[in-house]
Amino acid sequence: MNTNNSNTLLKVYGNGLLNSYSQIFFSNNKTFAVLLLIISFFDLGAGLSGVLSVIISQITAKLFNFNEELIKDGTYTYNTLMVGIALGMFYDFNFSFFVILVITSILTLFITIWFITVLAKKGLPFLSLPFLFGIWIIILGAPNFSALQLNPKEILSLAKWFPELFSSVTNSIGSLPFADVIHLYFRSLGAIFFQYNDLAGLIIAIGILIYSRIAFGLSIVGFSIGFAFYHFFGGDFSQLIYSYIGFNFILTAIALGGFFVVPSKKSYLMLFFIIPVIALSISSLHTLFSYIGLPLYSLPFNIITIIFLATMATRSKDSGITLVTLQQFSPEKNHYKHLNSVNRFKNNTYYHLHLPVMGEWHISQGHNGVITHKEDWQYAWDFDVLDEDKKSYQSPGNDLKDYFCYDLPVVASSEGYIVEIFDGIEDNKINEVNLKKNWGNTIIIKHGEHFYTKLSHIKKGSFKVKKGDYVTKGQVIASCGSSGRSPEPHLHFQLQTTPYIDSKTIEFPLAYYLRKENNKYHFHCFDIPKENEIVSNVKTTKLLTEAFDFVPGKTFYFNYKGKKVKWEVLPTQ
Amino acid sequence: MDKKQYERPIIKSLNNGVMNKFGTRNEYAALTHIEGVPVKSLLQEYGSPLFVISERKIRENYRNAKRIFETRYPKVQFAWSYKTNYLNAVCNTFHQEGSWAEVVSRFEYEKAIKNGVPGDKILFNGPDKTDSDLRLSIKNNSPIHIDHLDELYRLTEIATGMDKKPRVAIRVNMDTGIYPMWDRFGFNYENGQAWDAINKIMASGKLNLVGLHCHIGTFMLTPSAYGVAASKLSELALSIKHQYNKDITYLDLGGGFASKNTLKGSLLPGSDSVPEIYEYAEAITTAILNAGFQPDDLPYLYLETGRALVDDAGFLLGSVISNKRLSDGRRATIMDFGVNIMFTSFWYDHKISPAQEFGQHTEDTILYGPLCMNIDVVRENITLPPLKPGDQVVVHHMGAYNISQSMQFISLRPAIVMIDNDKKVHLIKAAETLETLEKGEVLPEYLKEFNI
Structure with a gap:
């Protein structure tokens, strides 16, 4: 004990x-x-x-x-x-x-x-x-x-006992181009630890590089912008050299380029505006503080960074500069975490839509398809079923029943109410089309205000529900057919903001689905399946959904590759 | 110019009167290659007779069945029935395609484990499970499908001593509208035995009831029977939910789908008269979807299909031994394969094709096997072109049961090869030799010497 x-x-x-x-x-x-x-x-x-x-x-x-x-x-x-x-x-x-x-x-x-x-x-x-x-x-x-x-x-100082160590670093830098800038950079780095020598700065620079390439890059970028500003605007370099407070540029660059803000092209570009502000505040505060008799140290960095973060938090939209919500203590990890969460939750839209079919189906025509998905009806999908040889029928293919998708169940894409059913149109013979009633037998479901899905070319007489019924996600509502403008059996699926049979389509993603490529499954969330993809709904069981509901207070114990891992769900603050 | 094939003269009885509806045209085409590999070379290299399995056809059948079921029901899992064909090459082909394993005995169970199937993906059926079998299954987390009350009681007792709760299902038999009704396996639905068994399991608290199993027949010709079975299993599952608030994870509808073989006494050939897989799928999936489950609580559908997936992927190649004319004038031909390796010939009329080109003459023949037993008849009556000793034939639809039910009687069991997707031939089981036959035999010392 x-x-x-x-x-x-x-x-x-x-x-x-x-x-x-x-x-x-x-x-x-x-x-x-x-x-x-x-x-x-x-x-x-x-x-x-x-x-x-x-x-x-x-x-x-x-x-x-x-x-x-x-x-x-x-x-x-x-x-x-x-x-x-x-x-x-x-x-x-x-x-x-x-x-x-x-x-x-x-x-x-x-x-x-x-x-x-x-x-x-x-x-x-x-x-x-x-x-x-x-x-x-x-x-x-x-x-x-x-x-x-x-x-x-x-x-x-160690410099007194090992002068060669320190002077050798200084001399070797002296032989490089832009030696002055490099000296200033290293000494500014060292100044953070009150060590006004190149060796300390060099070691710190190496340390930053070890901990994060992005932070290292930012230190160089920040310092360069600040130095350039002083140079081109004829700034008084004695301020920078006096106590090497150029480290304000470095700290600000790391803080606002990749630590408190998710590193991205925009966060780097933003530095071109912020570092000059630091430069100005160094110069103005320097004047002020010399009256008071106090050293400036990192005051410009503190003031500007805190003001910036406070103002950024009040925005209503992200506009590319994203504040880090869960600090990973590494600009690289901040970047990856952000990308990951954008990918997974990017359209945390209110309605979750799923594929209106079971099993693996093929998108025979996607959005902006050349055959019929054009203009007002461009955001639609046609589905059929293919076998191993990529054929949609078994030989000879003259009969409706030869087509794999004919008579297969069609399900509701999400819960809602049935608002319209059009039935009574005969299924066409193969290669014949009905242009008078081109949608064929159709069902329209209302999932929410101004949000409807429509399924067309349904098999005559196959509707399992009636107008006004409430349906749940995945409930079987009809069978795939070949009525309307349909030369061979397929299912037409679209989203629209009005409940009419010929309503304009809207572009909207499906919540989750799997795409099969070369016998491997890829997971997509809030994405739009494309033409020729093989897609299927994600299968789940009650055991999984109940096991992985992240209720605050729940603790998970995993055995991962022989190691024991523990997760605890905490409420957000 | 090719040398002309010699055909011996035939005697054909002339029928007076109207020609029968099947005509006199010969419907058999010669089958000289299997998956592009010449039959002749296969027999030459591996001996006669020879079982040939097509890997391509197995995968095609599985993927076909998977697609047909998965486009009609959201959660489907196939489990390969080992008793239908337990050759490791065949089993692993199915496992590679995603199939679990279904076994009915200890040795099949061990075979599945040895093949690498995870314990929790082996469904253990059958009335004969010893205590040791049950303990092993519990340890491996394999679902145990209980067949009778004695097994249930023994299992409950064994479970008390183990730290894992066994996952179990009960096998249910019921009236599905067909005759004969199988009532020897499992618990009966109509007379309440099944519900009684369920109550006993739930009351004991020692077993985890995860599924309901049924296997209503074999070579079923009426898909609607499956619909009835699925409805009754669903009703049981819903009653369990209602009474115990327990969700049944899966409904196992077993196997029994017909293959394309022709049953003896059938009017039409099997390939024309047997239901298609999608008919079974329609019946089962519609029944479960309409049963009244909550949308999130739909159980998994397990299928133990065997014959329908592997029968037409297997061929038997053989040769003619001799011809005979029987006492009443009927022609008989003796083949080197018989009921010893064609057990299913007791109920099928197998389709047999000659493996070399022939002319247009045919003769009604009886096909006998090589055994010195009177029951060894392969086909009572078949129309074949005149064959001579050494001629080769191909028997179709031999993938199911024939290999696992082969006898080592009079003839040693033949070699088995598999042709892969790239048309390469693999020997997956060597032909039996006297050594392999006598392997377990022990001759007591005092019997070694004799003086005749």
């Missing part, structure tokens, strides 16, 4: 510590976290106080019984980590320092939790606002206490 407890303790706090590092870059990738941990120790003091501040915050959070999940995923502590690193970077280790460290860590923790309560309700992230508030409070307040001796110190 004790080992169990200590194991979970280690899991929660160990994960919490590592995640604090990667969360700064919107990631929970452990390899990346370890790399960042190493980089933070390029200055021993900074690294140590970073770890200490996280531990202090975790203990505090635990003592006050705050949410353990948020301790474990680093949400509570990534801002305190940044505060700890900053303090350790710039101040000497003495008794006063440790006092300040403890106070600031706890303060930042509580500011973090406060921001969660305020912003999370609106669905907005707090990014690094707690860090900014924490560090500003210290910078502004601490000097007033003369007893507290905070001395700027010699940087206990």
Whole structure:
């Protein structure tokens, strides 16, 4: 029991510590976290106080019984980590320092939790606002206490002990084209960890690449746009170089290009507008804050990102820029999840329609078919049944009964009321057509207001229902025939908004069906079957539908390839 | 110029009077190739007689039947009846097409498992299931189709000791309007036995009633009988739903569809008079769809079709041994295959084609088999062109029961080959030898020596 407890303790706090590092870059990738941990120790003091501040915050959070999940995923502590690193970077280790460290860590923790309560309700992230508030409070307040001796110190940097390591990176970059830009990029990356050197930035860049190609690409795109803006508009580069706050471009690009927004062409294009806004806000805030005497750090990124996300949430339509609903902590996964859900639920339309037949049928004429599905009646399907040799009849094929689909049951595509039945028209002999009554025997079903389906060329006298009857989905209503404009037995199926026999058709998808190709079945949802496809309804049993109804509170236990998997259904928040 | 075929002279009795409606025209065409493979070369390579099975025809028959049923009922599953033909090559062809397995004995069950059929896709029928058979089925989650009350009681007892609840069905027999009515298998519907068995199962709480099974006859010529059977099974299922709120997962209508063989005494040949598969399908599916099930509660339709799927995919090739003239002048020809490997010849008049070209003369003949037994008659009367020793013939529609019911009596059992979709020939069972015949025999020591 004790080992169990200590194991979970280690899991929660160990994960919490590592995640604090990667969360700064919107990631929970452990390899990346370890790399960042190493980089933070390029200055021993900074690294140590970073770890200490996280531990202090975790203990505090635990003592006050705050949410353990948020301790474990680093949400509570990534801002305190940044505060700890900053303090350790710039101040000497003495008794006063440790006092300040403890106070600031706890303060930042509580500011973090406060921001969660305020912003999370609106669905907005707090990014690094707690860090900014924490560090500003210290910078502004601490000097007033003369007893507290905070001395700027010699940087206990790794660079002092291994100068060759750092200079070699700098020199090799120097030999590349666009060396200035590259230097600026790496140093801006490193600046997020208060490491103003190329080596740190290089390692961070590699770490980002490990965790996500998209995030890496976005960091380059974002930085380039920002740099280009400064360059072409003659911006004051000293601002960018002073504390390498170009990392605002990088963080914004990752956040709005692939983390909070589903990465897509449009999200990338949008950056061309947003990054210049960041550039402007850097410049304006820089001026403002130099009066106050506070460093800017990531304030532009925080303000612009939160404003953007808040405004985007008020739209009524998606317009290509989609906010991520269930965070996957990976731009790639956000992208794939989004594509998947669009595919499955894209037309979560009110009426679910199914194929009006049983078994596998062939679409002999589809939408905009050349024979008869034109103009007002373009959105219609003709069905027949083929055998293994792709023939619709057995030899000789002179008689109606030779055709496989003749007399087969026709079912209701969805539940509804029968509004019209036209009967009494003889089935044609093979190759003869009835042009006077070209629809043949027909049945029209009303599924909802302005929503009807029509089935034509029905076999004379085969209707099993009458006008006014209520039918359920899949109920047999008639038999396939060859009446009307039908040279050989087939079924005509269309959707329309009015209940007349010659109503115009509307384009509308079927809810679910299977398409057979080369003996393999492909699943389609909210799609329109095309000409020459072999389609069939999805078969289901009550056991399956009842087993897989996702009622909140239900827990599923699976045995998948020897591994035990557990799913729990939680109510949406 | 081809050498002319020698034909021996024939004696034909002249009928005075009006020519009968069947005329004198010879209706038999020579069948020299099966699926493109010459009969001559098959017999030369594998010996005579020889069973030949066409894989193409099996698949075509299955897909045909599947399409016919699936376009009339939303949930259909076929289970291949192993007793009809339990050659692994044949069974696996069906399994590849999507068929489950239906077995009636322990060895068939083990054969299915060995072939790789998952336990829960083997339907276990039959009156003879030992305790060990039942335990094995429960372990493998195979549906057990209960035939009699003793089996039900034993099963309930066995189930108490096992951690899995057995999935069971009961076999029901009923009056479907045909004669004779089979009442020896299962529980009777009309006198209440079936409902009694159901109540016993539900009351015990130890068995999971998942299906209802019936198998109303064999070589059925009236599809409407199936409609009646399906209605009665549906009524039982609905009563169970009403009384116990339990959904019956499947209705198993068994087998019994007729194949294209001609029954003895039938006026017309089988291919003209036997119902088509779609007629059975219409009867069954209409009955279930109209029975009154809720649209979401329609049970699965299981079918154990055997003969109708495999009979016309099997041929028997053989050779002529000799000719005879019987005491009253009738012509008899002796073939190297008889009732020992053509058990179904007791009730069918098989169609037999010569395997080489012939002229227009024919003779009424009796066909005998090679056995030294008087009952060994293949055809009492058949019109064939004059055959001489060594001539080869093809017997049609031999896929069902003949192989599984072959005797090892007087003649060793012949080889069996299968021709695949690419017209390649595969040996799927070697011909029996004296060794394979004597395999289980043990001769006691004291009998080894003798002095004659």
